[in-house]
Amino acid sequence: MTPELHAKLTEWRRHLHAHPELSLQEKATAAFVQDKLAELGIPFEAGIGGHGIVATLTRGHARSRVGLRADMDALPITEDTGLPYASTTSGVMHACGHDGHTASLLGAAALLAADSSWSGTVDFIFQPAEEGFGGSRAMVAAGLFDRFPMERVFGFHNWPGLAAGTIAVHDGVVMASGGRITITIEGHAGHAGMPHLTRDPVVAAGHLIVALQSITSRSVDPLDTAVLSLCTIEGGTAPNQIAGRVTIRGTLRYHREAVKEIILEGIERTCAGIATSFGVKVTPEIVWGVGVVINTPAEAGLARIAADKVQAELRRDLAPSMAGEDFAHYLRQRPGAFVWIGNGELRHGAELHGPRYDFNDAILPVASSWMAEVAKTALASN
Ligand SMILES: [Zn+2]
Ligand SMILES: [Zn+2]
Structure with a gap:
């Protein structure tokens, strides 16, 4: 030139x-x-x-x-x-x-x-x-x-x-694909001193965040690549009220389309399990990216x-x-x-x-x- x-x-x-x-x-x-x-x-x-x-x-x-x-x-x-x-x-x-x-x-x-x-x-x-x-x-x-x-x-x-x-x-493979995930947990709000009258989405969120970490470490083949990062969590307005709703947002990435299915199945299974365990409604929503660059x-x-x-x-x-x-x-x-x-x-x-x-x-x-x-x-x- x-x-x-x-x-x-x-x-x-x-x-x-x-x-x-x-x-x-x-x-x-x-x-x-x-x-x-x-x-x-x-x-x-x-x-x-x-x-x-x-x-x-x-x-x-x-x-x-x-x-x-x-x-x-x-x-x-x-x-x-x-x-x-x-x-x-x-x-x-x-x-x-x-x-x-x-x-x-x-x-x-x-x-x-x-x-x-x-x-x-x-x-x-x-x-x-x-x-x-x-x-x-x-x-x-x-x-x-x-x-x-x-x-x-x-x-x-x-x-x-x-x-x-x-x-x-x-x-x-050159670069990853992935998606943006939003998980909404809906419970029943109520007095912090009377938790038995509520369904606490914050406690459920805590368990959910920990449980979701197992997808990449226990469900995905260790020789594959996967990331699930939960990056924001919002819920509640007062320190003496149990919140009615928690929203968690994050991102997931992978290098092989088959891994996408494993992550998706893991998220759905874990969310359903937490919903049952804590009596709350858990709704995961994922917007998928365009695919892996190969x-x-x-x-x-x-x-x-x-x-x-x-x-x-x-x-x-x-x-x-x-x-x-x-x-x-x-x-x-x-x-x-x-x-x-x-x-x-x-x-x-x-x-x-x-x-x-x-x-x-x-x-x-x-x-x-x-x-x-x-x-x-x-x-x-x-
Ligand atoms: Zn960029
Ligand atoms: Zn760029």
């Missing part, structure tokens, strides 16, 4: 960083992307599944077609970086580096637009609402793969804690070849993450691979979703080049 293009991408990335928008609200970000695509002379369609955009480049006579994806949304986090290009919107921050992903994909488009050495069609997917708001699902529901019939799809996430510019490619073998191979071609350090030995990624939804429709590109040293507070996080502009060239290269490699492999 030329120093001029790197400087331009850095400027674009910092502009996006200073103007973050929450999931489903990426209006100005989408307008910015459209502006830059127009500047690069690349045709696009906007308004796909919300603020989604797909730009398309076609070269030569090859009929194969490949997709590259970046996400565009920010998080409800207050930035604490002190950077000159820090967020200008209070309480909203690009704390996951989607500003960098968007700039990298624009960079890949610029590289491929200026490159005559390939043949086929590349779709550049700029996706909104990745942070738990179903952006990939919305784009697929809006006909992404019918309107742009790509055969494979690739993407990346920047990875703090992995050396800057190193590319990690997993064989198989690279297909051939495409993981293409991702590695591309990493080699851009002379990036390659890692194949990293364990999958328990974080989720809605790229999983694309991988349910098409073969593909999702890689991690090192963002450099992991500093306290500068983890993904941390208030001091910042995308490393030094990795823009490798990220853009890898995306462009993996598209060319995939097109040439057909």
